[in-house]
């Protein structure tokens with residue numbers, strides 16, 4: 009019997025193989041259809057039907073053992089792989105590849121009963137209990153030990169199973185437990201700070217602790233930013249975010265190391281590049297994954313869900329450094345975790361899936377295969393809904409499988425863009441911190457607005473991290489980049505000096521990496537580039553809308569600034585309010601390039617008009633036919649000319665559209681020349697004629 013609170017002895021008996029096997033990179037020679045499969049929820053008879061129907065729809069990659077811990081280790085010293093062996097063999101017999109979960113996502117009840125210290129603790133000191141999922145503290149040494157023991161068993165058993173295609177570490181690491189405030193986390197946070205700063209005085213400097221009598225005498229006095237009476241120290245909160253992201257990455261790395269010692273196959277974990285996850289800095293995570301995999305669910309509560317999907321797909325491609333990536337989860341229909349779970353309209357499943365494909369995914373997987381009958385997700389959609397195969401969902405899923413099978417030469421093609429958009433997780437943490445000038449300004453909304461304007465203007469966008477090389481782009485867009493290092497701002501300035509065009513939006517460049525304001529006027533790090541000095545920001549009260557001066561119309565809301573021109577000229581001015589006549593948009597010739605500044609929160613049409621002007625000035629042409637309701641995206645062969653290029657057209661609108669193209673359309677098999685008609689709500693994919701390739 010394992011003693012409560014004592015790590016079990018057998019967990020230290022890990023035997024590492026002498027040599028790690030050679031790595032096999034992630035590769036697929038055609039786009040894959042896949043899903044999460046939870047056979048432990050079903051009797052064996054159902055498995056036979058499952059594999060038959062998987063073959064029918066064309067499923068080739070199945071994630072299993074994601075929540076398998078309680079099944080394969082039902083008691084501390086008992087492992088039972090019988091059912092999982094059968095499932096893997098069955099899938100293999102039917103030619104279906106396995107994306108194998110390490111199984112550590114959710115500890116079983118015996119574990120949290122024996123080791124209650126692994127349970128996460130919230131900001132207010134209250135424990136988060138088992139009974140849901142992911143009830144573990146990322147810094148818990150006990151959890152680390154026990155989870156790695158499990159991974160050792162799983163990896164050594166299945167590392168060379170013939171069905172295996174890919175390893176799936178844990179599940180959505182940090183989805184529920186990203187920030188833990190328990191004593192083990194406090195200790196780990198102090199360790200992390202010691203490594204980062206060495207000296208307590210450096211922490212005091214970085215966090216500005218001379219404010220409110222917060223000076224620390226030693227590392228031992230530091231706690232995680234637990235619930236305070238007033239606003240906690242922003243530097244402490246920012247470092248806690250950095251620390252927490254690294255703790256979860258460390259769990260991934262620890263599991264991946266065990267897997268890699270036993271198996272040559274690629275290892276990844278499903279990221280959550282969505283509007284709902286901001287706790288992990290995926291720019292730091294990405295280099296550690298053998299292939300980037302993402303989960304994305306549409307949120308109908310957002311202003312423009314289709315644009316948000318496109319942004320997430322472009323950001324995922326950015327994390328993948330342009331290489332193909334895997335959509336590890338999305339939904340055939342409604343989810344179960346929004347207040348009202350909107351079902352997809354006819355055609356929406358295809359549009360959503362193909363939008364990811366167009367933006368670089370090489371595998372499209374759904375959560376989940378068969379809709380659960382019990383548990384918290386029983387009303388979540390699935391490939392095989394409660395209604396069974398006589399359903400619109402099944403028919404549309406079959407259609408998607410057919411489209412994927414018609415694209416054998418798509419895999420490996422890539423998306424390229426002339427526009428880069430700078431996005432940073434640590435800026436997101438800092439920019440949305442309490443006590444900022446206006447809580448009406450929300451960082452992600454600002455990013456979405458800029459992205460939506462670019463998408464509506466019909467241009468492709470690469471999402472890059474601050475400091476990324478900008479060679480090869482014509483335009484860089486920097487939305488609301490409040491926190492930026494000098495070196496990162498310099499990359500944008502050098503890009504413009506060398507002939508690039510930049511559009512920076514308000515409240516950018518304000519603080520350095522320690523959240524310390526740059527003196528001398530805003531926008532701090534971008535002042536010289538933009539040729540303006542902002543003396544004071546003037547946020548607008550909720551509901552206040554001010555016109556822009558001039559006949560071209562447009563309004564601003566939420567944000568204005570008292571801008572002084574220091575070399576720039578005013579492009580648009582405020583038409584009313586206390587700052588009437590002050591610049592709202594400026595433009596500055598810098599070196600051989602041009603730097604634009606939006607000093608106010610422009611309405612979507614005014615922002616789009618500005619973006620179109622910026623793009624035209626930089627010589628970036630939109631994709632013909634593209635617009636707010638019509639996505640037109642190209643995937644090109646790499647190296648150029650080594651295979652066909654593809655043109656994806658997604659018509660989100662209520663009317664048919666015509667797009668110029670020549671080649672063969674994949675969904676209908678028809679020849680296209682010189683225009684492609686795309687019915688309302690439909691997707692079309694053209695394998696372009698050789699002379700159309702660019």
Ligand code: GAL
Pocket residue numbers: 179180183303305337343344375385388
């Ligand atoms: C994901 C998760 C899946 C499932 C899905 C439902 O966050 O990885 O296990 O819960 O959401 O939308």
